[in-house]
Amino acid sequence: xxxxxxxxxxxxxxxxxxxxxxxxxxxxxxxxxxxxxxxxxxxxxxxxxxxxxxxxxxxxxxxxxxxxxxxxxxxxxxxxxxxxxxxxxxxxxxxxxxxxxxxxxxxxxxxxxxxxxxxxxxxxxxxxxxxxxxxxxxxxxxxxxxxxxxxxxxxxxxxxxxxxxxxxxxxxxxxxxxxxxxxxxxxxxxxxxxxxxxxxxxxxxxxxxxxxxxxxxxxxxxxxxxxxxxxxxxxxxxxxxxxxxxxxxxxxxxxxxxx
Amino acid sequence: xxxxxxxxxxxxxxxxxxxxxxxxxxxxxxxxxxxxxxxxxxxxxxxxxxxxxxxxxxxxxxxxxxxxxxxxxxxxxxxxxxxxxxxxxxxxxxxxxxxxxxxxxxxxxxxxxxxxxxxxxxxxxxxxxxxxxxxxxxxxxxxxxxxxxxxxxxxxxxxxxxxxxxxxxxxxxxxxxxxxxxxxxxxxxxxxxxxxxxxxxxxxxxxxxxxxxxxx
Numbered sequence: 001x002x003x004x005x006x007x008x009x010x011x012x013x014x015x016x017x018x019x020x021x022x023x024x025x026x027x028x029x030x031x032x033x034x035x036x037x038x039x040x041x042x043x044x045x046x047x048x049x050x051x052x053x054x055x056x057x058x059x060x061x062x063x064x065x066x067x068x069x070x071x072x073x074x075x076x077x078x079x080x081x082x083x084x085x086x087x088x089x090x091x092x093x094x095x096x097x098x099x100x101x102x103x104x105x106x107x108x109x110x111x112x113x114x115x116x117x118x119x120x121x122x123x124x125x126x127x128x129x130x131x132x133x134x135x136x137x138x139x140x141x142x143x144x145x146x147x148x149x150x151x152x153x154x155x156x157x158x159x160x161x162x163x164x165x166x167x168x169x170x171x172x173x174x175x176x177x178x179x180x181x182x183x184x185x186x187x188x189x190x191x192x193x194x195x196x197x198x199x200x201x202x203x204x205x206x207x208x209x210x211x212x213x214x215x216x217x218x219x220x221x222x223x224x225x226x227x228x229x230x231x232x233x234x235x236x237x238x239x240x241x242x243x244x245x246x247x248x249x250x251x252x253x254x255x256x257x258x259x
Numbered sequence: 260x261x262x263x264x265x266x267x268x269x270x271x272x273x274x275x276x277x278x279x280x281x282x283x284x285x286x287x288x289x290x291x292x293x294x295x296x297x298x299x300x301x302x303x304x305x306x307x308x309x310x311x312x313x314x315x316x317x318x319x320x321x322x323x324x325x326x327x328x329x330x331x332x333x334x335x336x337x338x339x340x341x342x343x344x345x346x347x348x349x350x351x352x353x354x355x356x357x358x359x360x361x362x363x364x365x366x367x368x369x370x371x372x373x374x375x376x377x378x379x380x381x382x383x384x385x386x387x388x389x390x391x392x393x394x395x396x397x398x399x400x401x402x403x404x405x406x407x408x409x410x411x412x413x414x415x416x417x418x419x420x421x422x423x424x425x426x427x428x429x430x431x432x433x434x435x436x437x438x439x440x441x442x443x444x445x446x447x448x449x450x451x452x453x454x455x456x457x458x459x460x461x462x463x464x465x466x467x468x469x470x471x472x473x474x475x
Binding site for chain 2: 090091094098162166
Protein backbone atom coordinates (compact mmCIF):
# COMPACT_ATOMS: atom_id res chain seq x y z
CA UNK A 1 0.00 0.00 0.00
CA UNK A 2 1.52 3.32 -0.94
CA UNK A 3 0.64 6.48 0.86
CA UNK A 4 -0.27 9.51 -1.14
CA UNK A 5 2.21 12.17 -2.15
CA UNK A 6 1.88 14.03 1.13
CA UNK A 7 3.86 11.46 3.11
CA UNK A 8 5.72 13.61 5.64
CA UNK A 9 9.42 14.12 6.11
CA UNK A 10 10.99 11.71 8.60
CA UNK A 11 11.73 14.28 11.30
CA UNK A 12 8.14 15.32 11.65
CA UNK A 13 6.46 11.93 11.84
CA UNK A 14 3.99 11.62 14.70
CA UNK A 15 2.51 8.19 14.08
CA UNK A 16 3.73 5.28 12.07
CA UNK A 17 1.91 2.00 11.56
CA UNK A 18 3.84 -0.69 9.75
CA UNK A 19 2.14 -3.82 8.48
CA UNK A 20 -0.18 -3.92 11.45
CA UNK A 21 -2.47 -6.93 11.80
CA UNK A 22 -5.12 -7.38 14.44
CA UNK A 23 -7.34 -10.36 15.17
CA UNK A 24 -10.33 -11.04 17.37
CA UNK A 25 -9.79 -14.76 17.76
CA UNK A 26 -9.66 -16.08 14.19
CA UNK A 27 -11.30 -13.02 12.73
CA UNK A 28 -8.91 -10.51 11.23
CA UNK A 29 -10.06 -6.93 11.86
CA UNK A 30 -6.97 -5.13 10.58
CA UNK A 31 -4.93 -6.32 7.62
CA UNK A 32 -1.48 -5.11 6.85
CA UNK A 33 -2.09 -1.50 7.82
CA UNK A 34 0.59 0.98 6.75
CA UNK A 35 0.05 4.57 7.72
CA UNK A 36 2.24 7.53 8.47
CA UNK A 37 0.85 10.66 10.07
CA UNK A 38 2.78 13.92 10.29
CA UNK A 39 2.71 16.34 13.19
CA UNK A 40 -0.26 18.65 12.79
CA UNK A 41 -1.87 16.49 10.16
CA UNK A 42 -5.62 15.97 10.19
CA UNK A 43 -6.86 12.62 9.00
CA UNK A 44 -10.43 11.50 8.56
CA UNK A 45 -11.08 7.76 8.55
CA UNK A 46 -14.29 6.48 7.04
CA UNK A 47 -15.71 3.20 5.87
CA UNK A 48 -18.67 0.89 6.39
CA UNK A 49 -19.38 -0.44 9.86
CA UNK A 50 -17.12 -3.35 10.71
CA UNK A 51 -14.43 -2.08 8.38
CA UNK A 52 -11.94 -1.72 11.24
CA UNK A 53 -11.79 2.06 11.33
CA UNK A 54 -12.49 2.37 15.07
CA UNK A 55 -10.13 -0.50 15.78
CA UNK A 56 -7.42 1.29 13.84
CA UNK A 57 -7.47 4.41 16.00
CA UNK A 58 -8.01 2.38 19.18
CA UNK A 59 -4.75 0.60 18.38
CA UNK A 60 -2.88 3.89 18.45
CA UNK A 61 -3.31 4.29 22.21
CA UNK A 62 -3.46 0.52 22.61
CA UNK A 63 -6.97 0.25 23.96
CA UNK A 64 -6.76 -2.58 21.46
CA UNK A 65 -3.60 -4.62 21.09
CA UNK A 66 -2.26 -5.48 17.68
CA UNK A 67 -0.84 -8.91 17.01
CA UNK A 68 1.63 -8.22 14.23
CA UNK A 69 3.49 -5.29 12.76
CA UNK A 70 4.64 -2.15 14.50
CA UNK A 71 3.00 0.97 15.83
CA UNK A 72 5.40 3.82 16.49
CA UNK A 73 4.36 7.00 18.26
CA UNK A 74 6.89 9.83 18.14
CA UNK A 75 9.65 7.37 17.30
CA UNK A 76 8.76 4.93 20.07
CA UNK A 77 7.24 1.52 19.36
CA UNK A 78 4.22 0.96 21.59
CA UNK A 79 2.42 -2.07 22.89
CA UNK A 80 -0.27 -2.49 25.54
CA UNK A 81 1.85 -4.96 27.49
CA UNK A 82 4.88 -2.71 27.71
CA UNK A 83 6.00 -0.90 30.82
CA UNK A 84 5.20 2.78 30.55
CA UNK A 85 2.32 2.45 28.11
CA UNK A 86 0.49 4.96 30.32
CA UNK A 87 3.22 7.50 29.46
CA UNK A 88 2.29 7.11 25.80
CA UNK A 89 -1.43 7.22 26.49
CA UNK A 90 -1.31 10.46 28.42
CA UNK A 91 -0.03 12.19 25.27
CA UNK A 92 -2.92 10.90 23.18
CA UNK A 93 -6.38 12.29 23.85
CA UNK A 94 -9.39 10.23 22.89
CA UNK A 95 -13.02 11.18 22.38
CA UNK A 96 -15.57 8.38 22.27
CA UNK A 97 -18.89 7.95 20.56
CA UNK A 98 -20.62 7.51 23.93
CA UNK A 99 -18.78 10.44 25.64
CA UNK A 100 -17.73 8.29 28.62
CA UNK A 101 -17.69 11.18 31.06
CA UNK A 102 -17.29 10.12 34.67
CA UNK A 103 -20.86 10.37 36.00
CA UNK A 104 -19.91 10.73 39.68
CA UNK A 105 -17.75 13.80 39.03
CA UNK A 106 -18.68 17.32 38.03
CA UNK A 107 -17.66 18.68 34.65
CA UNK A 108 -14.76 20.50 36.28
CA UNK A 109 -13.66 17.40 38.20
CA UNK A 110 -13.86 15.34 35.01
CA UNK A 111 -11.41 17.80 33.50
CA UNK A 112 -9.01 18.05 36.45
CA UNK A 113 -8.82 14.38 37.50
CA UNK A 114 -6.14 13.23 35.07
CA UNK A 115 -4.06 16.43 35.06
CA UNK A 116 -3.85 16.21 38.86
CA UNK A 117 -3.36 12.45 39.20
CA UNK A 118 -1.32 11.80 36.07
CA UNK A 119 0.53 15.06 35.45
CA UNK A 120 0.75 15.99 39.11
CA UNK A 121 -0.71 19.45 38.66
CA UNK A 122 -1.96 21.34 41.71
CA UNK A 123 -5.68 21.82 42.08
CA UNK A 124 -5.68 25.55 41.29
CA UNK A 125 -3.58 25.12 38.20
CA UNK A 126 -5.62 22.14 36.97
CA UNK A 127 -8.85 24.08 37.48
CA UNK A 128 -7.52 27.11 35.67
CA UNK A 129 -6.55 24.91 32.72
CA UNK A 130 -9.92 23.16 32.82
CA UNK A 131 -11.82 26.44 32.82
CA UNK A 132 -9.71 27.68 29.92
CA UNK A 133 -10.59 24.61 27.83
CA UNK A 134 -14.25 24.67 28.88
CA UNK A 135 -14.26 28.22 27.58
CA UNK A 136 -12.73 26.98 24.36
CA UNK A 137 -15.49 24.43 23.87
CA UNK A 138 -18.04 27.13 24.73
CA UNK A 139 -19.47 25.76 27.99
CA UNK A 140 -17.67 27.53 30.83
CA UNK A 141 -20.98 28.02 32.64
CA UNK A 142 -21.52 24.26 33.05
CA UNK A 143 -18.36 23.62 35.09
CA UNK A 144 -20.10 22.68 38.33
CA UNK A 145 -22.83 20.51 36.84
CA UNK A 146 -22.80 16.73 36.59
CA UNK A 147 -22.66 15.09 33.16
CA UNK A 148 -26.21 13.77 33.41
CA UNK A 149 -27.49 17.37 33.59
CA UNK A 150 -26.02 18.20 30.18
CA UNK A 151 -27.24 17.55 26.65
CA UNK A 152 -25.37 15.08 24.48
CA UNK A 153 -23.65 17.82 22.54
CA UNK A 154 -22.53 19.52 25.74
CA UNK A 155 -21.29 16.22 27.17
CA UNK A 156 -19.23 15.55 24.08
CA UNK A 157 -17.71 19.02 24.24
CA UNK A 158 -16.80 18.37 27.89
CA UNK A 159 -15.20 15.11 26.77
CA UNK A 160 -13.12 17.05 24.26
CA UNK A 161 -12.14 19.57 26.92
CA UNK A 162 -11.26 16.76 29.33
CA UNK A 163 -8.86 15.29 26.78
CA UNK A 164 -7.35 18.67 25.94
CA UNK A 165 -6.65 19.36 29.62
CA UNK A 166 -3.95 16.69 29.41
CA UNK A 167 -2.31 18.82 26.76
CA UNK A 168 -2.04 15.89 24.34
CA UNK A 169 0.02 15.79 21.19
CA UNK A 170 -2.51 13.72 19.29
CA UNK A 171 -6.29 13.68 19.45
CA UNK A 172 -8.30 10.64 18.41
CA UNK A 173 -12.03 10.91 17.73
CA UNK A 174 -14.04 7.72 17.49
CA UNK A 175 -17.32 8.64 15.78
CA UNK A 176 -17.77 11.65 18.06
CA UNK A 177 -21.10 12.75 16.60
CA UNK A 178 -22.74 9.39 15.90
CA UNK A 179 -24.60 9.24 19.21
CA UNK A 180 -25.85 12.83 19.01
CA UNK A 181 -29.22 14.17 18.05
CA UNK A 182 -28.92 15.90 14.67
CA UNK A 183 -29.29 19.41 16.07
CA UNK A 184 -26.26 18.89 18.32
CA UNK A 185 -23.86 17.60 15.70
CA UNK A 186 -22.88 21.06 14.52
CA UNK A 187 -21.81 22.38 17.93
CA UNK A 188 -19.42 19.46 18.35
CA UNK A 189 -18.07 19.66 14.81
CA UNK A 190 -17.48 23.41 15.24
CA UNK A 191 -15.29 22.73 18.25
CA UNK A 192 -13.40 20.07 16.28
CA UNK A 193 -12.86 22.45 13.38
CA UNK A 194 -11.46 25.07 15.75
CA UNK A 195 -9.18 22.44 17.24
CA UNK A 196 -8.01 21.43 13.78
CA UNK A 197 -7.24 25.05 12.96
CA UNK A 198 -5.07 25.26 16.07
CA UNK A 199 -2.69 22.73 14.54
CA UNK A 200 -3.52 19.65 16.59
CA UNK A 201 -2.64 16.28 15.09
CA UNK A 202 -6.02 14.61 14.68
CA UNK A 203 -7.38 11.28 13.56
CA UNK A 204 -11.13 11.34 13.24
CA UNK A 205 -13.36 8.40 12.51
CA UNK A 206 -16.54 9.93 11.17
CA UNK A 207 -19.11 9.88 8.42
CA UNK A 208 -19.42 13.66 8.49
CA UNK A 209 -18.11 14.27 5.01
CA UNK A 210 -18.63 18.01 5.33
CA UNK A 211 -16.12 17.97 8.17
CA UNK A 212 -13.75 15.87 6.08
CA UNK A 213 -13.91 18.30 3.18
CA UNK A 214 -13.36 21.25 5.45
CA UNK A 215 -10.44 20.17 7.62
CA UNK A 216 -8.93 16.88 6.49
CA UNK A 217 -5.48 16.81 4.96
CA UNK A 218 -6.15 13.23 3.91
CA UNK A 219 -9.17 11.00 3.93
CA UNK A 220 -8.70 7.28 4.49
CA UNK A 221 -11.27 4.80 3.32
CA UNK A 222 -11.27 1.40 4.97
CA UNK A 223 -13.14 -1.75 4.09
CA UNK A 224 -12.85 -5.27 5.51
CA UNK A 225 -9.90 -4.34 7.70
CA UNK A 226 -7.82 -2.82 4.91
CA UNK A 227 -6.95 0.70 3.93
CA UNK A 228 -8.47 0.83 0.47
CA UNK A 229 -7.79 4.41 -0.43
CA UNK A 230 -5.93 7.42 0.93
CA UNK A 231 -6.33 10.78 -0.74
CA UNK A 232 -6.70 14.49 -0.06
CA UNK A 233 -10.40 15.33 0.26
CA UNK A 234 -10.71 17.03 -3.15
CA UNK A 235 -9.48 13.91 -4.93
CA UNK A 236 -11.23 11.56 -2.55
CA UNK A 237 -14.67 12.98 -3.14
CA UNK A 238 -14.44 14.00 -6.77
CA UNK A 239 -12.33 11.27 -8.20
CA UNK A 240 -12.04 8.16 -6.01
CA UNK A 241 -9.90 5.45 -7.55
CA UNK A 242 -11.44 2.39 -6.06
CA UNK A 243 -14.83 0.95 -6.91
CA UNK A 244 -15.46 0.20 -3.23
CA UNK A 245 -14.87 3.85 -2.31
CA UNK A 246 -17.26 5.01 -5.02
CA UNK A 247 -19.93 2.65 -3.83
CA UNK A 248 -19.51 3.74 -0.20
CA UNK A 249 -19.60 7.43 -1.07
CA UNK A 250 -22.70 6.85 -3.17
CA UNK A 251 -24.42 5.22 -0.22
CA UNK A 252 -23.60 7.80 2.44
CA UNK A 253 -24.17 10.84 0.24
CA UNK A 254 -27.50 9.37 -0.83
CA UNK A 255 -28.44 8.73 2.82
CA UNK A 256 -27.59 12.32 3.68
CA UNK A 257 -29.88 13.69 1.00
CA UNK A 258 -32.77 11.71 2.41
CA UNK A 259 -32.44 13.40 5.78
CA UNK B 260 -35.11 -26.83 87.22
CA UNK B 261 -34.74 -23.05 87.20
CA UNK B 262 -37.55 -20.61 86.61
CA UNK B 263 -37.38 -18.33 83.60
CA UNK B 264 -37.07 -15.03 85.45
CA UNK B 265 -35.79 -11.54 84.63
CA UNK B 266 -32.18 -12.58 85.27
CA UNK B 267 -32.41 -15.34 82.71
CA UNK B 268 -33.99 -13.01 80.14
CA UNK B 269 -31.31 -10.44 80.86
CA UNK B 270 -28.59 -13.06 80.37
CA UNK B 271 -29.98 -13.83 76.92
CA UNK B 272 -30.37 -10.20 75.93
CA UNK B 273 -26.88 -9.34 77.15
CA UNK B 274 -25.47 -11.93 74.75
CA UNK B 275 -26.73 -9.79 71.85
CA UNK B 276 -23.55 -7.75 72.19
CA UNK B 277 -21.49 -10.80 71.24
CA UNK B 278 -23.69 -11.43 68.23
CA UNK B 279 -23.21 -7.81 67.16
CA UNK B 280 -19.49 -7.79 67.87
CA UNK B 281 -18.95 -11.05 65.99
CA UNK B 282 -20.98 -9.70 63.06
CA UNK B 283 -18.95 -6.52 63.04
CA UNK B 284 -15.59 -8.28 63.17
CA UNK B 285 -16.62 -10.77 60.50
CA UNK B 286 -17.93 -7.97 58.31
CA UNK B 287 -14.74 -5.95 58.59
CA UNK B 288 -12.58 -9.04 58.00
CA UNK B 289 -14.85 -10.06 55.15
CA UNK B 290 -14.73 -6.59 53.63
CA UNK B 291 -10.93 -6.58 53.59
CA UNK B 292 -10.76 -10.10 52.20
CA UNK B 293 -13.65 -9.43 49.83
CA UNK B 294 -11.90 -6.39 48.40
CA UNK B 295 -8.84 -8.49 47.56
CA UNK B 296 -11.03 -11.23 46.09
CA UNK B 297 -13.01 -8.76 43.98
CA UNK B 298 -9.85 -7.12 42.64
CA UNK B 299 -8.29 -10.51 41.94
CA UNK B 300 -11.45 -11.67 40.16
CA UNK B 301 -11.41 -8.64 37.86
CA UNK B 302 -7.64 -8.68 37.38
CA UNK B 303 -5.97 -8.96 34.00
CA UNK B 304 -3.82 -11.76 35.38
CA UNK B 305 -5.39 -15.11 34.63
CA UNK B 306 -3.83 -17.04 37.52
CA UNK B 307 -5.11 -14.43 39.97
CA UNK B 308 -8.63 -14.71 38.56
CA UNK B 309 -8.53 -18.49 38.79
CA UNK B 310 -7.21 -18.42 42.34
CA UNK B 311 -9.95 -16.04 43.48
CA UNK B 312 -12.56 -18.03 41.62
CA UNK B 313 -11.44 -21.23 43.36
CA UNK B 314 -11.69 -19.53 46.74
CA UNK B 315 -15.21 -18.28 46.01
CA UNK B 316 -16.36 -21.67 44.72
CA UNK B 317 -14.96 -23.41 47.78
CA UNK B 318 -16.71 -21.16 50.30
CA UNK B 319 -19.95 -20.83 48.37
CA UNK B 320 -20.10 -24.59 47.82
CA UNK B 321 -19.76 -25.71 51.42
CA UNK B 322 -21.99 -25.07 54.45
CA UNK B 323 -21.00 -22.28 56.80
CA UNK B 324 -21.30 -24.74 59.64
CA UNK B 325 -18.52 -26.90 58.14
CA UNK B 326 -16.38 -23.81 57.62
CA UNK B 327 -16.77 -22.94 61.31
CA UNK B 328 -15.95 -26.50 62.37
CA UNK B 329 -12.83 -26.44 60.24
CA UNK B 330 -11.80 -23.00 61.53
CA UNK B 331 -12.16 -24.39 65.04
CA UNK B 332 -10.50 -27.78 64.62
CA UNK B 333 -7.90 -27.41 61.86
CA UNK B 334 -5.54 -25.02 63.73
CA UNK B 335 -5.40 -27.64 66.47
CA UNK B 336 -3.82 -30.08 64.01
CA UNK B 337 -0.88 -27.69 63.75
CA UNK B 338 -0.68 -27.27 67.49
CA UNK B 339 -2.28 -23.80 67.53
CA UNK B 340 -5.13 -23.52 69.94
CA UNK B 341 -7.90 -21.16 68.98
CA UNK B 342 -10.74 -20.29 71.28
CA UNK B 343 -14.31 -20.35 69.94
CA UNK B 344 -14.29 -16.56 69.55
CA UNK B 345 -11.21 -16.58 67.31
CA UNK B 346 -12.45 -19.56 65.35
CA UNK B 347 -15.84 -17.97 64.77
CA UNK B 348 -14.31 -14.63 63.78
CA UNK B 349 -11.87 -16.25 61.34
CA UNK B 350 -14.40 -18.70 59.90
CA UNK B 351 -17.04 -16.04 59.34
CA UNK B 352 -14.50 -13.59 57.89
CA UNK B 353 -13.31 -16.14 55.34
CA UNK B 354 -16.91 -16.95 54.53
CA UNK B 355 -17.85 -13.28 54.14
CA UNK B 356 -14.75 -12.63 51.98
CA UNK B 357 -16.00 -15.09 49.39
CA UNK B 358 -19.53 -13.70 49.24
CA UNK B 359 -18.59 -10.02 49.40
CA UNK B 360 -15.84 -10.64 46.85
CA UNK B 361 -18.36 -12.08 44.45
CA UNK B 362 -20.89 -9.30 45.07
CA UNK B 363 -18.26 -6.62 44.53
CA UNK B 364 -16.85 -8.32 41.45
CA UNK B 365 -20.33 -8.05 39.97
CA UNK B 366 -20.54 -4.37 40.90
CA UNK B 367 -17.15 -3.65 39.33
CA UNK B 368 -18.13 -5.43 36.14
CA UNK B 369 -21.38 -3.47 35.85
CA UNK B 370 -19.40 -0.24 35.45
CA UNK B 371 -19.44 0.27 31.67
CA UNK B 372 -16.32 -0.58 29.69
CA UNK B 373 -16.26 2.96 28.33
CA UNK B 374 -15.40 4.22 31.82
CA UNK B 375 -12.30 2.02 31.91
CA UNK B 376 -11.37 3.09 28.41
CA UNK B 377 -11.79 6.79 29.10
CA UNK B 378 -9.69 6.54 32.27
CA UNK B 379 -7.07 4.43 30.49
CA UNK B 380 -6.85 6.82 27.57
CA UNK B 381 -6.22 9.69 30.00
CA UNK B 382 -3.12 7.86 31.17
CA UNK B 383 -4.46 6.75 34.55
CA UNK B 384 -2.80 3.62 35.86
CA UNK B 385 -4.57 0.73 37.54
CA UNK B 386 -4.81 1.99 41.13
CA UNK B 387 -5.92 5.57 40.54
CA UNK B 388 -8.28 4.33 37.83
CA UNK B 389 -9.79 1.81 40.23
CA UNK B 390 -9.94 4.15 43.21
CA UNK B 391 -11.13 7.33 41.50
CA UNK B 392 -13.20 6.18 38.54
CA UNK B 393 -14.39 2.59 38.89
CA UNK B 394 -14.82 2.08 42.64
CA UNK B 395 -16.98 5.16 43.30
CA UNK B 396 -19.41 3.96 40.65
CA UNK B 397 -19.26 0.32 41.77
CA UNK B 398 -19.90 1.22 45.42
CA UNK B 399 -23.29 2.71 44.65
CA UNK B 400 -24.32 -0.45 42.88
CA UNK B 401 -22.87 -2.66 45.59
CA UNK B 402 -24.50 -1.11 48.66
CA UNK B 403 -27.90 -2.89 48.55
CA UNK B 404 -26.58 -6.44 48.01
CA UNK B 405 -23.80 -5.80 50.54
CA UNK B 406 -26.29 -4.90 53.22
CA UNK B 407 -28.41 -7.86 52.17
CA UNK B 408 -25.41 -10.07 52.79
CA UNK B 409 -24.73 -8.39 56.13
CA UNK B 410 -28.18 -9.56 57.23
CA UNK B 411 -27.26 -13.11 56.23
CA UNK B 412 -24.01 -12.76 58.12
CA UNK B 413 -25.71 -11.58 61.32
CA UNK B 414 -28.05 -14.54 61.20
CA UNK B 415 -25.09 -16.77 60.33
CA UNK B 416 -23.34 -15.87 63.59
CA UNK B 417 -25.92 -18.09 65.32
CA UNK B 418 -24.01 -21.06 63.95
CA UNK B 419 -21.04 -20.04 66.07
CA UNK B 420 -23.05 -21.40 69.00
CA UNK B 421 -22.19 -24.90 67.77
CA UNK B 422 -18.50 -24.42 68.44
CA UNK B 423 -19.31 -23.05 71.88
CA UNK B 424 -19.15 -19.32 71.36
CA UNK B 425 -21.72 -17.75 73.67
CA UNK B 426 -23.65 -15.30 71.53
CA UNK B 427 -27.41 -14.81 71.39
CA UNK B 428 -28.36 -18.31 70.25
CA UNK B 429 -25.90 -20.08 72.53
CA UNK B 430 -27.07 -18.04 75.53
CA UNK B 431 -30.65 -19.05 74.74
CA UNK B 432 -29.64 -22.70 74.58
CA UNK B 433 -27.93 -22.44 77.94
CA UNK B 434 -30.99 -20.89 79.58
CA UNK B 435 -33.30 -23.36 77.86
CA UNK B 436 -31.28 -26.27 79.21
CA UNK B 437 -31.82 -24.91 82.70
CA UNK B 438 -35.44 -23.80 82.43
CA UNK B 439 -36.84 -25.86 79.59
CA UNK B 440 -39.10 -23.14 78.20
CA UNK B 441 -38.10 -23.55 74.53
CA UNK B 442 -41.07 -21.83 72.95
CA UNK B 443 -40.76 -18.63 74.95
CA UNK B 444 -37.00 -18.52 74.81
CA UNK B 445 -36.48 -19.20 71.13
CA UNK B 446 -39.41 -16.97 70.15
CA UNK B 447 -37.72 -14.19 72.10
CA UNK B 448 -34.43 -14.89 70.36
CA UNK B 449 -36.10 -14.86 66.95
CA UNK B 450 -37.67 -11.50 67.75
CA UNK B 451 -34.28 -10.09 68.72
CA UNK B 452 -32.73 -11.23 65.42
CA UNK B 453 -35.69 -9.76 63.62
CA UNK B 454 -35.30 -6.40 65.34
CA UNK B 455 -31.63 -6.28 64.34
CA UNK B 456 -32.05 -7.47 60.76
CA UNK B 457 -35.32 -5.93 59.66
CA UNK B 458 -34.16 -2.28 59.52
CA UNK B 459 -31.10 -3.33 57.54
CA UNK B 460 -33.22 -5.21 55.02
CA UNK B 461 -35.56 -2.25 54.73
CA UNK B 462 -32.63 0.10 54.22
CA UNK B 463 -31.17 -2.19 51.55
CA UNK B 464 -34.51 -2.29 49.77
CA UNK B 465 -34.82 1.48 49.85
CA UNK B 466 -31.33 1.97 48.44
CA UNK B 467 -32.13 -0.48 45.69
CA UNK B 468 -35.24 1.44 44.70
CA UNK B 469 -33.34 4.70 44.79
CA UNK B 470 -30.71 3.26 42.46
CA UNK B 471 -33.37 2.02 40.08
CA UNK B 472 -34.91 5.47 39.92
CA UNK B 473 -31.48 7.03 39.37
CA UNK B 474 -30.75 4.59 36.56
CA UNK B 475 -33.84 5.63 34.62
